[in-house]
Amino acid sequence: MNEFKKKDNLWCSDANSYGELIRNIGFILETGKKQAVSAVNQAMVRTYWEIGKYIVEYEQAGNAKAEYGSETLKRLSRDLTDRYGNGFGMSNINKMRKLYSTYPILQTVSAKLSWSHYVELLKIEDPLERSFYLKECEQENWGVRELRRQMKSMLFQRLALSKDKTEVIRLSTEGQVIEKAEDILKDPYVFEFIGLPELPVYKEGDLENALINNLSQFLLELGKGFTYVGRQQKINIGGRIYKVDLVFYHRILKCFVLIDLKRGEVQHEDIGQMNLYLNYFREEMNTEGDTEPIGIVLGAYEDKLMVKYATQNISNQLFVSRYQFYLPDKEQFEQEVRRFWGGE
Structure with missing residues (x-):
């Protein structure tokens, strides 16, 4: 009887150890997947930034305000699509150019944000508003869906209404800073x-x-x-x-x-x-x-x-x-x- 109890205890111990093994491997896999996705996103954003740089400085002779429908961009879109497949439509080419024009210094491009984040951010013309949403994405780990929702709800404007111009500039450079009760309020x-x-x-x-x-x-x-x-x-x-x-x-x-x-x-x-x-x-x-x-x-x-x-x-x-x-x-x-x- 004691022998059976001993075997049961060993089996329970083995089962617990094996369950822990599965959990540890699962954790490593999930962490690895997230790191891989992050690395791909960083590489994509950097690649598109560099393509935008070539377009602005070489193809357009540094004229960052070249027209969206220029013949150069049309030809570039056709040729890149023929050689490298999808992803080089006129819209995307223009976004790459705008990414570089908006962030001409590579170090100001956040490694935490995906290309899809930047597609949304580049829709914002006001630099203070755009900077605010970028900071909030970094600090609060917003996904693209959360970013879109906050932009549509005009979060920046709702917070800015209760602040003077100096505070609005701080809002854009630091994101929402919570120091006192009034900082958590919105209206509406x-x-x-x-x-x-x-x-x-x-x-x-x-x-x-x-x-x-x-x-x-x-x-x-x-x-x-x-x-x-x-x-x-x-x-x-x-x-x-x-x-x-x-x-x-x-x-x-x-x-x-x-x-x-x-x-x-x-x-x-x-x-x-x-x-x-x-x-x-x-x-x-x-x-x-x-x-x-x-x-x-x-x-x-x-x-x-x-x-x-x-x-x-x-x-x-x-x-x-x-x-x-x-x-x-x-x-x-x-x-x-x-x-x-x-x-x-």
């Missing part, structure tokens, strides 16, 4: 990914469910540093139960972030209730090392004058912002940014 928040129409009959719970069902996209919209804690978090004050819609923890600011969702316009009672939640979290939920909690009341509409008076003399970090279910109109938003800066 864009929830185009949840699938709720603009002005239907829907409950606040429907909005909350839709956001949690699309948590990865919701976190992308909230921005860097957010970690999901829970929903409908119960707090007991004097025997009465209250529920906070959404609770997050911000890793950079080291604090709880409470979000209350309102279907229509934010009322002064909503602000008072959030102030109650913040006081409770500061006294009852914070532990050593935590900083002051942040509260955000999100509504479809807001009366700015009411918000001003309702938040006056509140010492807590309490903010009111709007959300919308559609992507911003680019031209309209850019006009708003220009008006904001022009008024300085």
Whole structure:
């Protein structure tokens, strides 16, 4: 009997060792695949940059503003396609030329970004805006899909609206820097990914469910540093139960972030209730090392004058912002940014 037990133990030990062996090999394979993909992407971007350099300096005699449909580019596209196959259409040839024209110093081309990233970035004419998205891709490891979404939601313009020109330049060179509560705010928040129409009959719970069902996209919209804690978090004050819609923890600011969702316009009672939640979290939920909690009341509409008076003399970090279910109109938003800066 003891012999059987000994064999069983050996078999279990072997099985555990073998399972660990499989996991280790799997980890090495996945790491190797990622490194291989990264190496291919780096080589592709560098190759296309060098092709662009030849086009600008040799074929176009250094004229980086040569017309897209020039005969030289047309001929080059045909000849390269005949010799080397697909990938040298007029559109791609022009993107290679634009890559070099935009980043004439090779060292400024990020090794972390793929050619597909640069295809999107080269669509942006404003150098400050383009630099911002490049930095965010590097720092936050955005894939191409995340980059496209953030560009369409006009993240740069939404963040820039709350900053002066010096801060906007810093935003473009460093990406989004989180140092204080105001740095995590957006106005408006864009929830185009949840699938709720603009002005239907829907409950606040429907909005909350839709956001949690699309948590990865919701976190992308909230921005860097957010970690999901829970929903409908119960707090007991004097025997009465209250529920906070959404609770997050911000890793950079080291604090709880409470979000209350309102279907229509934010009322002064909503602000008072959030102030109650913040006081409770500061006294009852914070532990050593935590900083002051942040509260955000999100509504479809807001009366700015009411918000001003309702938040006056509140010492807590309490903010009111709007959300919308559609992507911003680019031209309209850019006009708003220009008006904001022009008024300085």
